Amino acid sequence: MKEIIFAILVGGSFGFILHKVGATDPNKIVGFLRLTDLHLAKVILFAIGFSSLLLFILMAVGVIDSTHISVKSSYIGVIIGGAIFGIGFGLGGYCPGTTLAALGSGRKDSIFMILGGLVGAWVYVLMYGWLTENMSWLFDKIAGGKVSLAVTGNDAYPALIDGIPGIVVAAVIALLFMGGAALLPNKLRN
């Protein structure tokens, strides 16, 4: 029951926030990808750096339990799948999550995006067995699979940079992201 209440609160505020930051607006997404309106690029860079810095500080002082983190596996399909994702992202101007909040906000073309998403996900589910047999290189791990750059304190996920305390590595990366967000101009093209 506690989980369901958290889901409503965190999911609801996530949808609310996605709309307020402009991420539900395909005009803003396309402007970001065309490099003509970098508002969302600045938002995303800053959000990643800011949340990362706080996460590693709070894990270091023991406020956030490192068992809560979940590092996904790295394999060839992450890059190829990302590239396939990029076709639809650049053309449609929605992501799997923003389209849900966008539909709530009144963008009804999201219905077709969601329907296409349900079909695309199912086609992948049906093709998965064939892919593992005939294109198994897609699933070849990169750098050991479930790895992070900074030491997280969770032993399930080895760190690539393990000679330096995780908080230091994470802070450097976080500052690069936040600094990048601040320095990025509002547009790179007209």
Added chain:
Amino acid sequence: MNSSWGWLKSGIILGASFLLAVALVKPIGVSTQYVIADCFIFCKLKPELAQENVAEDGTKTYSSSNAYLNKSNGKYVKKTLNIANYGFVFVIAMFAGGFLASRLGGPKVKKEETWIPKVWEENLGSSWPKRMAGAFFSGFVILFGARMAGGCTSGHMMSGMMQTSLSGYLFAAGVFAVAVPVAILVFKK
């Protein structure tokens, strides 16, 4: 009314929401729920897609005739058969969040943009079926790609890079290497 937040305020609050999710439960991820919704629909037609097996001592295990759904001890099947779970309720709540945000201070979606975003209309015309086909195709390749990659913008890019996961940087590289040229070529103005 056009009252979206400025970039710094947006970045802080968006970052805080990803952090809050990890602190309370686990990192935010969305694209898995498309598979759960599919499985929920199709297992009604084909029950062997989602099976609950109860052992003699009462422990439950989950399995599927499909190789993907059977992965990781049938975790997708387990979530489908217990549909009122964290991840699925989370995405339903996202609709409500988007609705409330547009009503509480906006920005409201302009009437002429409810079915076709402005940037699409300016470049590709006001044909309704064309936008619907475009949105459907986009959704198809986005979720196909996200499932191949094992996550999407929220799971890989935001939550992933927040944790400094290598996979997050790889996913972002793949996405932007293609999405930027596609957007530049398709949308000239």
